[in-house]
Amino acid sequence: MADLLDRKLLFVTGKGGVGKTTISAGLALMAASRGKRALVCEVDAKGDLAASFEAPPTRFQESQVAPNLWAMSMDSEASLRQYLSLQLRLPRAAGLGVVARMFDFVASAAPGVREIVTVGKLCWEVRERHYDIVVVDAVASGHIVGQLAAPQAINGLVQVGLVRQQTGWMLDILSDPAQTGALIVSTPEEMPVTETIELVGRLRAETTVDLAGVVVNRVLPELFGTREEQVFEALADPGVADVLDRGLEGGSAALLDAARLMVRTRRARAEHMEHLRRGVAEAAGGPVPMLYVPYLFLRSYGMRSTRQVAAALSAELES
Amino acid sequence: MKQGAGQASSLEELLAAKEIVVVCGPGGVGKTSIAAALATMASCHMGGRVLVLTVDPARRLAQALGLSSAPGRAQRVPPEAFADAGANPRGELWAEMLSTKQSWDRLVLRHAPDQHTAQRIIDNPLYQNISGRFVQSHDYIAVERLYELHSEGNYDLVVVDTPPTRNAVDFLLAPQRMAEFFSSRLLRLLTVPYRSRLVDVAARPFYYVADRVLGSQFLEDIAEFFILFQTLSDGFVARASEVERLLADRRTSFVVVSTLETVPVREAEAFMAMLPAKRLHLGGVVLNKVLPAYLTEQRLADRAELLCASADALAEELCRPSGPLAGQPAELVGRVLGEVGTNFNNIALVARREAGQRTELASGTPVLASVPELDDDVHDLAGVLHLGHHIWPGGEG
Ligand SMILES: Nc1ncnc2c1ncn2[C@@H]1O[C@H](COP(=O)(O)OP(=O)(O)OP(=O)(O)O)[C@@H](O)[C@H]1O
Ligand SMILES: [Mg+2]
Numbered sequence: 001m002a003d004l005l006d007r008k009l010l011f012v013t014g015k016g017g018v019g020k021t022t023i024s025a026g027l028a029l030m031a032a033s034r035g036k037r038a039l040v041c042e043v044d045a046k047g048d049l050a051a052s053f054e055a056p057p058t059r060f061q062e063s064q065v066a067p068n069l070w071a072m073s074m075d076s077e078a079s080l081r082q083y084l085s086l087q088l089r090l091p092r093a094a095g096l097g098v099v100a101r102m103f104d105f106v107a108s109a110a111p112g113v114r115e116i117v118t119v120g121k122l123c124w125e126v127r128e129r130h131y132d133i134v135v136v137d138a139v140a141s142g143h144i145v146g147q148l149a150a151p152q153a154i155n156g157l158v159q160v161g162l163v164r165q166q167t168g169w170m171l172d173i174l175s176d177p178a179q180t181g182a183l184i185v186s187t188p189e190e191m192p193v194t195e196t197i198e199l200v201g202r203l204r205a206e207t208t209v210d211l212a213g214v215v216v217n218r219v220l221p222e223l224f225g226t227r228e229e230q231v232f233e234a235l236a237d238p239g240v241a242d243v244l245d246r247g248l249e250g251g252s253a254a255l256l257d258a259a260r261l262m263v264r265t266r267r268a269r270a271e272h273m274e275h276l277r278r279g280v281a282e283a284a285g286g287p288v289p290m291l292y293v294p295y296l297f298l299r300s301y302g303m304r305s306t307r308q309v310a311a312a313l314s315a316e317l318e319s
Numbered sequence: 320m321k322q323g324a325g326q327a328s329s330l331e332e333l334l335a336a337k338e339i340v341v342v343c344g345p346g347g348v349g350k351t352s353i354a355a356a357l358a359t360m361a362s363c364h365m366g367g368r369v370l371v372l373t374v375d376p377a378r379r380l381a382q383a384l385g386l387s388s389a390p391g392r393a394q395r396v397p398p399e400a401f402a403d404a405g406a407n408p409r410g411e412l413w414a415e416m417l418s419t420k421q422s423w424d425r426l427v428l429r430h431a432p433d434q435h436t437a438q439r440i441i442d443n444p445l446y447q448n449i450s451g452r453f454v455q456s457h458d459y460i461a462v463e464r465l466y467e468l469h470s471e472g473n474y475d476l477v478v479v480d481t482p483p484t485r486n487a488v489d490f491l492l493a494p495q496r497m498a499e500f501f502s503s504r505l506l507r508l509l510t511v512p513y514r515s516r517l518v519d520v521a522a523r524p525f526y527y528v529a530d531r532v533l534g535s536q537f538l539e540d541i542a543e544f545f546i547l548f549q550t551l552s553d554g555f556v557a558r559a560s561e562v563e564r565l566l567a568d569r570r571t572s573f574v575v576v577s578t579l580e581t582v583p584v585r586e587a588e589a590f591m592a593m594l595p596a597k598r599l600h601l602g603g604v605v606l607n608k609v610l611p612a613y614l615t616e617q618r619l620a621d622r623a624e625l626l627c628a629s630a631d632a633l634a635e636e637l638c639r640p641s642g643p644l645a646g647q648p649a650e651l652v653g654r655v656l657g658e659v660g661t662n663f664n665n666i667a668l669v670a671r672r673e674a675g676q677r678t679e680l681a682s683g684t685p686v687l688a689s690v691p692e693l694d695d696d697v698h699d700l701a702g703v704l705h706l707g708h709h710i711w712p713g714g715e716g
Binding site for chain 2: 239244249264
């Protein structure tokens with residue numbers, strides 16, 4: 001499991017809202033604290049990544065957010081400029097604004113054209129060895145396959161031209177499990193589980209990227225073990241309520257209700273989790289590392305929650 | 320009592336007064352189930368012919384509604400199915416599952432100048448890709464199909480479940496984007512015949528770079544496709560504006576579904592903020608997976624603190640030989656009590672955050688219903704009805 005951090009490029013994806021940004025931030029922080037030079041990149045530019053580090057807004061030009069750790073946000077136009085001038089060695093004067101718009105337009109019809117620019121930038125950081133690890137807070141499940149399969153799509157559609165020539169080395173990086181992996185974040189709920197299982201299948205069928213693992217986020221705490229559960233059930237006795245209400249001046253019924261609610265919800269989620277485990281292994285055609293991150297009961301989310309996530313992930317890697 | 324345009328004070332009123340109810344909101348909040356429950360409740364309590372148009376529902380729900388066999392066509396949910404679930408609807412419930420590919424083909428056939436052109440478009444390799452993903456094609460297709468169904472006039476009420484878009488807002492912008500796409504300068508640049516490109520001085524850098532980057536053959540392929548596609552332009556643009564008009568009609572109402580989690584609330588708010596500018600009518604919000612209100616009571620939070628602090632003492636008392644838990648190890652009981660107290664603090668924290676979100680979301684928007692997290696997923700008609708009872712006024716909700 002520890003080899004997760006040996007990869008150079010990790011795409012963190014999953015359904016919207018499951019915690020992709022939170023997990024990416026925690027993972028990158030953990031890698032950095034283990035002495036790796038880490039870059040974390042937010043692809044959808046919503047600003048949540050900066051909030052995870054309580055840092056100023058991230059830009060295309062990376063900025064340091066913690067020791068050993070840099071953060072950036074993807075900007076397809078800036079990336080295209082860099083791509084054209086650095087990799088294709090096109091003169092900057094050649095109407096880049098128009099080209100950017102052309103890209104945008106062509107990209108609405110042709111698969112891979114927009115994506116190649118994003119993936120290209122990330123692969124480039126890996127190839128140039130600017131960092132030991134690049135963690136990508138990637139696009140959601142619905143779009144990740146298109147992004148990761150961009151080089152093949154381009155190969156299929158474009159016969160000549162500079163873009164085509166660039167796909168080879170990108171594919172080498174993306175297809176190498178020692179270098180690149182996808183990490184799917186899920187929560188133990190119906191829709192995220194279904195999407196995760198589907199995505200595992202699609203990643204395998206349509207891309208060359210290896211599945212590095214599945215993170216199950218927001219796992220509710222198990223309140224009681226078996227013996228405690230029996231005691232908890234005995235608390236329903238009216239005699240118990242009398243004693244508790246006397247001691248607490250009322251309210252014991254509601255407190256017990258809340259505990260029942262948690263037990264019930266956790267039980268329902270445990271079923272989803274089981275379904276996830278089975279479905280993922282089946283879709284992947286073999287066992288897949290699973291990492292569990294607890295639900296964090298915090299007033300707000302920022303550096304503190306990111307540290308907690310990093311600690312939780314770190315413990316999972318050791319296990 | 321004065322109400323904003325199209326706002327009803329209750330779900331009942333809304334479903335009775337409107338012809339189209341568009342159920343929208345962020346992904347994963349339960350739109351499909353809520354849409355099905357709304358349509359079911361309307362058919363049960365108000366009668367008439369009610370259709371729920373749904374996109375990619377969980378397979379079991381599709382089955383429950385009789386949708387598995389024929390996407391792209393409306394089917395009646397058989398009265399026997401209701402009888403089995405212990406309900407006796409006054410009206411008819413119909414359901415249709417959207418088929419994107421089929422609807423696109425239909426559109427192309429309708430707007431193409433002739434059969435031959437239509438076929439060439441459909442056979443073009445880029446078309447497959449286009450009908451799959453171009454300019455939020457699911458969104459456009461959903462509104463387009465809605466328009467078709469409404470103009471056929473077979474239903475008293477159509478409830479639409481919107482596609483799981485990256486952004487709920489995409490759904491609203493789809494017709495406009497479609498129209499803009501056809502009139503864009505880039506489309507013209509790409510589709511001018513190759514020869515005349517050389518004389519268009521202003522556009523020359525564009526072609527120069529485009530050729531070097533993508534290769535001219537690829538550009539030619541794309542150009543050919545778009546030239547064909549452009550023949551659809553007039554029909555599409557006219558249709559898109561009619562579709563937009565229907566969405567803005569007073570007979571159409573938008574119901575936003577959201578949970579009270581951070582990401583969905585943020586998206587639901589962004590969505591609702593857009594409605595007035597587009598002259599769309601917001602019927603209200605339905606909140607899903609809401610935690611019970613008692614969890615936010617300060618009085619109980621104080622009790623929970625006290626329980627954490629006095630768990631061991633209370634356990635001693637409970638486990639006395641004459642106590643109700645005589646014989647149980649006091650240490651174990653103390654731990655359980657402490658856990659009960661801590662748990663309350665934890666859930667209360669989430670419940671309060673959600674209550675705050677609710678206040679924000681509900682400012683200026685009626686909350687039409689608020690549904691707790693149900694223990695079972697909604698996967699059959701009985702489940703839909705159960706959810707419906709939580710939504711319907713006077714139900715369990
Ligand atoms: N383990 C956790 N416990 C509690 N809350 C969490 C946990 N992980 C994430 N969250 C909260 O859930 C919300 C969504 O998380 P996050 O922004 O990381 O999701 P995302 O997948 O990046 O979302 P998007 O699809 O919008 O980019 C945030 O408010 C975050 O603080
Ligand atoms: Mg995010």
